[in-house]
Amino acid sequence: MSATLLDGKALAAKIRQELAEQVTRFVEQTGVTPSLAAVLVGSDPASQVYVRNKRRDCREVGISSVLHELPDDTSQADLLGLVKQFNQDPQVHGILVQLPVPPQIDTERVLAAIHPQKDVDAFHPENVGLLVQGRPRYLPCTPHGVQQLLQRNNLALAGQHVVIVGRSDIVGKPLSIMLAQRGLDATVTLCHSRTADLPAITRQADILVVAIGRPKFVTADMVRPGAVVIDVGINRTADGLVGDVDFDGVREVAGHLTPVPGGVGPLTRVMLLVNTLTAARELESERTTTPS
Ligand code: NAP
Numbered sequence: 673m674s675a676t677l678l679d680g681k682a683l684a685a686k687i688r689q690e691l692a693e694q695v696t697r698f699v700e701q702t703g704v705t706p707s708l709a710a711v712l713v714g715s716d717p718a719s720q721v722y723v724r725n726k727r728r729d730c731r732e733v734g735i736s737s738v739l740h741e742l743p744d745d746t747s748q749a750d751l752l753g754l755v756k757q758f759n760q761d762p763q764v765h766g767i768l769v770q771l772p773v774p775p776q777i778d779t780e781r782v783l784a785a786i787h788p789q790k791d792v793d794a795f796h797p798e799n800v801g802l803l804v805q806g807r808p809r810y811l812p813c814t815p816h817g818v819q820q821l822l823q824r825n826n827l828a829l830a831g832q833h834v835v836i837v838g839r840s841d842i843v844g845k846p847l848s849i850m851l852a853q854r855g856l857d858a859t860v861t862l863c864h865s866r867t868a869d870l871p872a873i874t875r876q877a878d879i880l881v882v883a884i885g886r887p888k889f890v891t892a893d894m895v896r897p898g899a900v901v902i903d904v905g906i907n908r909t910a911d912g913l914v915g916d917v918d919f920d921g922v923r924e925v926a927g928h929l930t931p932v933p934g935g936v937g938p939l940t941r942v943m944l945l946v947n948t949l950t951a952a953r954e955l956e957s958e959r960t961t962t963p964s
Pocket of ligand 1: 839840842906941
């Protein structure tokens with residue numbers, strides 16, 4: 673058996689098309705163009721590529737974006753000052769600080785300084801809290817991408833046993849909360865580096881999501897025949913980009929499988945655009961209903 677591949681690239685293109693139409697309608701109705709302010713601190717080449725791609729995505733759907741590039745030795749105070757400026761700027765709807773930031777900067781402080789309504793990455797503690805309570809303002813981009821990949825491919829979640837490997841704040845942990853919420857109704861097991869007998873648990877999964885950053889870590893013997901396998905990992909190796917799943921081996925066992933690249937990555941990017949449009953809607957609707 674060879675798994676059906678879940679084409680994230682094609683799905684992302686479809687969602688971008690839908691979004692472009694929604695952005696056009698929003699601009700017609702309000703006269704306002706949704707706008708994202710991106711901040712890049714330092715000269716990390718991977719971060720530069722990520723930010724460039726995010727800005728290109730914005731252009732494609734009619735969202736405007738500005739990029740502020742700051743040098744490697746930027747102080748925390750200067751970065752916080754810039755975030756404050758964006759918080760107060762009515763023309764900015766979404767703020768993105770590309771991570772990682774250089775070591776002299778406290779990431780958590782910077783993320784907490786972004787106005788929660790403009791926090792399109794959904795990393796602010798207020799937005800994390802709302803997510804946990806089941807009334808999210810924004811869904812974090814990668815977990816949302818995984819959810820869309822499952823739902824738009826008609827892969828049932830309700831009552832399914834989802835095993836997530838990796839408990840980071842940006843992928844595994846929020847995804848575990850989202851999929852277990854009322855309405856999605858999955859039964860979730862969250863695994864990490866201290867999990868005992870990991871293969872015994874991953875073999876129980878109807879849906880296995882892997883986000884650990886270890887090339888080809890999940891092998892065929894760790895997968896239940898017919899399971900859905902979502903590979904979030906992106907690892908740069910001598911053989912190019914590979915996921916956390918041993919694609920060739922797992923493909924022979926799984927029912928559905930995401931490729932890397934072309935799986936979750938393109939959906940993560942598109943979800944940032946979804947959040948930026950949502951931010952623009954919220955902020956503009958507040959502005960028009962708040963008496964001056
Ligand atoms: P992270 O912050 O480094 O967290 C890694 C997690 O994996 C930790 O919870 C760690 O456990 C767990 N882990 C590490 N080794 C393990 C092992 N041998 N067995 C079980 N669990 C193990 O990673 P991240 O930021 O979530 O990223 C994970 C991967 O996803 C990376 O390859 C990253 O590039 C990729 N990624 C992709 C996208 C996308 O859009 N496709 C988005 C974000 C990240 P402990 O907590 O116990 O240390």
